[in-house]
Amino acid sequence: MRLGKVIGTVVPATVYEGLTGVPMLWVQPLSKHREPEGCPIVCADGTRMAGPGELIYYESSREAALTLDPWYVPVDDAVVGIVDSLRIEGEAP
Amino acid sequence: MILGTVVGDITSTINHPSCDGRKLLIVDKITPDRRPTGDYLIAIDIADAGAGETVLMIDEGNSARQILRAANAPIRSVIVGIVDDIRVAPEGERP
Numbered sequence: 001m002r003l004g005k006v007i008g009t010v011v012p013a014t015v016y017e018g019l020t021g022v023p024m025l026w027v028q029p030l031s032k033h034r035e036p037e038g039c040p041i042v043c044a045d046g047t048r049m050a051g052p053g054e055l056i057y058y059e060s061s062r063e064a065a066l067t068l069d070p071w072y073v074p075v076d077d078a079v080v081g082i083v084d085s086l087r088i089e090g091e092a093p
Numbered sequence: 094m095i096l097g098t099v100v101g102d103i104t105s106t107i108n109h110p111s112c113d114g115r116k117l118l119i120v121d122k123i124t125p126d127r128r129p130t131g132d133y134l135i136a137i138d139i140a141d142a143g144a145g146e147t148v149l150m151i152d153e154g155n156s157a158r159q160i161l162r163a164a165n166a167p168i169r170s171v172i173v174g175i176v177d178d179i180r181v182a183p184e185g186e187r188p
Contacts (some may be wrong), residue, residue, distance in 0.1 A: 081107060081108025089101055
């Protein structure tokens with residue numbers, strides 16, 4: 001899993017069956033110091049509770065779809081949880 | 094498996110049920126001489142690791158689900174061991 005920040009939402013007009021109603025979020029991947037790293041990605045929101053501005057962690061590949069029900073859906077990245085606090089040793093929280 | 098150093102932790106209340114009650118650690122990936130590669134992972138800890146420790150982790154879904162005994166856990170990275178010592182054979186002695 002990796003850190004990301006939700007920077008927006010995506011509303012698809014047509015989706016593959018099983019993905020109807022699944023929130024799609026525009027996520028900027030972050031380094032462990034919360035600095036942007038690479039291009040933003042679209043994540044399915046497995047928690048259904050994440051929103052713009054929030055710090056989240058997401059999983060990629062086959063495991064991403066397992067956050068959803070039904071899980072046999074074509075999904076590449078998905079939000080697994082919302083970060084309450086992040087602590088790096090030797091750094092102020 | 095991947096070598097890493099635990100550098101921090103994450104707490105989270107809203108998450109997938111498979112993460113409930115699990116410890117999430119931030120792990121820097123390292124080379125065999127313990128230098129950070131610059132990449133990191135957030136992993137579930139089942140080995141009771143702590144900050145500063147060198148750990149062994151997996152980043153593969155099927156093994157992770159087997160270890161967590163959860164058939165539908167959306168988890169790939171799990172810390173499975175704590176490393177005591179790494180010995181690398183000198184260049185000339187390698188097979």
